[in-house]
Amino acid sequence: MQQCQIHDSSLKFSRAVYGILVLIAVLIHSQWLVLAASILVILGAISLKLNIAYQFYILVLKKLLNDKSQLVLKDSGELSFVAGMTGVLLLVGFFWLYYGQVDDYAWIYILIVDLLIFLACFVGFCVATLMYVLLKKLFKK
Numbered sequence: 001m002q003q004c005q006i007h008d009s010s011l012k013f014s015r016a017v018y019g020i021l022v023l024i025a026v027l028i029h030s031q032w033l034v035l036a037a038s039i040l041v042i043l044g045a046i047s048l049k050l051n052i053a054y055q056f057y058i059l060v061l062k063k064l065l066n067d068k069s070q071l072v073l074k075d076s077g078e079l080s081f082v083a084g085m086t087g088v089l090l091l092v093g094f095f096w097l098y099y100g101q102v103d104d105y106a107w108i109y110i111l112i113v114d115l116l117i118f119l120a121c122f123v124g125f126c127v128a129t130l131m132y133v134l135l136k137k138l139f140k141k
Contacts, residue, residue: 002075002076002077003073003074003075003076004048004073004074004075004076004079005071005072005073005074006048006071006072006074006079007054007057007058007062007067007069007071007072008069008072009057009062009067009069010054010057010058010062011054011079012121012122013053013054013057013061014044014051014053014054014057015117015118015120015121016118016121016122017053018037018040018041018053018086018117019114019117019118019121021033021036021037021040022034022037022090022110022113022114022117023114025037025110026107026110026111026114029103029107031094031097031098034090034093034094034097034110035091035094037090038087038088038090038091038093038094039087040052040053041083041086041087041090042083042084042087042088042091044083044087045079045080045081045082045083045084045087046080048079051083077132077136078129078132078133081128081129081131081132082120082126082128082129082132085128085131086113086116086117086128089113090110090113092109093106093109093110093113096109097110116128
């Protein structure tokens with residue numbers, strides 16, 4: 001797949017923003033905030049230029065914080081897969097809330113997805129990236 005240069009701190013910032021947005025949605029029980037977060041993440045899967053939090057960090061915060069972080073080469077397919085998987089998981093949680101009768105289990109599911117977002121953001125371990133690498137090796141054979 002095609003390699004692209006990204007700012008790693010910007011990617012972590014965008015994951016943190018989406019994780020906080022989902023956490024706020026869980027705390028105030030707003031299914032519409034879950035939908036908004038999933039749409040924002042899916043837009044980021046389409047293109048990094050549509051990832052609003054990523055672009056905000058590059059255009060505004062990077063200059064304000066005087067961030068001198070280097071660009072990192074990443075597989076663009078990996079970035080799209082991770083964002084798409086996260087967005088779809090959040091969208092499933094929204095539909096479970098919207099159409100389901102067991103809201104408590106749906107909120108627990110969304111909280112687990114949020115935990116995975118924070119795990120990728122702060123620890124650097126992303127389950128979707130691991131899935132992408134394993135699937136890529138599987139289909140390469």
